[in-house]
Amino acid sequence: MAADKAPKKLIANNKKAYHDYFIEETYEAGVVLHGTEVKSMRMGKCSIKESFIRIEDGEVFVYGMHVSPYEKGNIFNKDPLRVKKLLLHKYEIGKLAGKVAEKGYTLVPLQVYFKDGKVKVEIGLARGKKLYDKRQDIAKKDMRRETEREFKIKNL
Secondary structure, eight states, rough: OOOOOOEEEEEEEEEHHHHHHHEEEEEEEOOOOOOOHHHHHHHHHHHTOOOOOEEEETEEEEOOOOEOOOOGGGOOOTTTTTEEEEEOHHHHHHHHHHHHHSSEEEEEEEEEEEEEEEEEEEEEEEEEEHHHHHHHHHHHHHHHHHHHHHHHHTOO
16 A cells, blocks of 8 residues: 555445536545534444535535434534535635536535545536436446346356
């Protein structure tokens, strides 16, 4: 393992994003969290299925990211659907804001993971797929599955 490649512990994955969008670029961003939210994430209680990302006043926020309340957190627990700030470099935010201003581009969270003890979100610059694109992907997946099945039968 290389020195710059730290092991990632996956917390949440957004498979639907790859189905609904063409992912053009990916970025890694830190998340501003409170203590009980981090403890809840260590237990794997996070969902980004319905979440999306917006850029407002030069800052990046993730909406709809559900972090379940920590069981032993009592009064320190925050709202599970609280809007969370993402930490990116200013030039990255400027670049993303320019791309999102173009027609058809959006920002979606792809996965949430721990890296060096810190919670990170991988965000993707995405372009929406049309219905026929989704159908093509499903057809390709079916073809691949069918060939794997045939290969498996032949090798038995």
